[in-house]
Amino acid sequence: MAEKIQCLIIGSGPAGYTAAIYAARADLKPVVYEGLQPGGQLTITTEIDNFPGYPEGINGTEMMEDLKKQAQRFGTDVRMGMITTVDFSQRPFKIIADGKHEILADAVIIATGASARWLGIESEAKFNGAGVSACATCDGFFYRGKEVAIVGGGDTAAEEATYLSKLCSKVTMIIRRDELRASKAMQQKVFDTPNIEVLWNHVTKEIVGDQTVNGVIVENVKTGETKRVNISGFFVAIGHKPNTDLFKGQLDMDENNYLITAPNSTKTNIEGVFAAGDVQDHIFRQAITAAGSGCMAAIETERFLSNVSQTH
Numbered sequence: 001m002a003e004k005i006q007c008l009i010i011g012s013g014p015a016g017y018t019a020a021i022y023a024a025r026a027d028l029k030p031v032v033y034e035g036l037q038p039g040g041q042l043t044i045t046t047e048i049d050n051f052p053g054y055p056e057g058i059n060g061t062e063m064m065e066d067l068k069k070q071a072q073r074f075g076t077d078v079r080m081g082m083i084t085t086v087d088f089s090q091r092p093f094k095i096i097a098d099g100k101h102e103i104l105a106d107a108v109i110i111a112t113g114a115s116a117r118w119l120g121i122e123s124e125a126k127f128n129g130a131g132v133s134a135c136a137t138c139d140g141f142f143y144r145g146k147e148v149a150i151v152g153g154g155d156t157a158a159e160e161a162t163y164l165s166k167l168c169s170k171v172t173m174i175i176r177r178d179e180l181r182a183s184k185a186m187q188q189k190v191f192d193t194p195n196i197e198v199l200w201n202h203v204t205k206e207i208v209g210d211q212t213v214n215g216v217i218v219e220n221v222k223t224g225e226t227k228r229v230n231i232s233g234f235f236v237a238i239g240h241k242p243n244t245d246l247f248k249g250q251l252d253m254d255e256n257n258y259l260i261t262a263p264n265s266t267k268t269n270i271e272g273v274f275a276a277g278d279v280q281d282h283i284f285r286q287a288i289t290a291a292g293s294g295c296m297a298a299i300e301t302e303r304f305l306s307n308v309s310q311t312h
Ligand code: NDP
Pocket: 119, 151, 152, 153, 154, 155, 156, 157, 159, 176, 177, 180, 181, 182, 237, 238, 239, 240, 256, 282, 283
């Protein structure tokens, strides 16, 4: 027989656990399915220095453990496992976990996050967390006064390069074509910043170093020439992929497959299904903003469930 759940939360990053804390305190008896990467993207970053409440900074994995414990303290049922199928066509929603466990959920909060896209070269994985990062806002601070490189030519890369230029002595942007994809305004900011150098028509061949990164080998795709650029940090900003495959055809998404939520709300196009965190936010993508929207989702879920119970 299918298990009945009032509030199902899919995902265990800051959005999922904050939603769980609020939902548990509102007595919605939330169940969290942790997903493929328990704790989410923060567990693959290093130190987190910009989450309020940790004056000395905190390790990402520890912070997520704290959030999990806080959610459990109020009775959240946290489960290892994946949601593998959803059917939002009727309420209660029909959900399948791990390919076999049937769930009937009155409300669902989607907090499945997004994953950074990586170049996919071996040395990138080798130095991940030791000089390679996919988040300048998180890790730029560690490279104050040093030279860094960033790959990608979209708005994110342009914004992050500008951000890094204020902290670092020099930023080299590695661009695979002869133009940036970023908006004209962002491009202009890049071109107006004296310590950003753009390497047009270049691709990354290898990131090199000992314990940590000390250089990158790039290749000019027009001439085939390679050269070494000395750097201490290598940032990848070639886009993110929201984890929304499961919801295709059921929930409204934008052209990049991020879930669309109503303005100032976490409501999706299906009543009773809410979305919080990076899965619906391609702009801010911070732990604190994800946590904030997780809180919103739980409050909106509570209101939704109390309206539903009043009408029955
Ligand atoms: P984008 O998809 O817009 O850009 C990705 C960039 O990475 C492109 O320049 C692309 O090159 C490059 N790239 C992709 N794969 C590789 C690779 N393997 N090697 C080298 N370069 C690669 O992603 P963004 O994260 O920048 O932006 C996502 C969305 O969010 C966009 O719609 C953007 O406008 C929006 N955004 C808006 C902001 C704002 O309004 N303030 C801030 C940040 C993002 P190529 O161009 O050659 O394909």
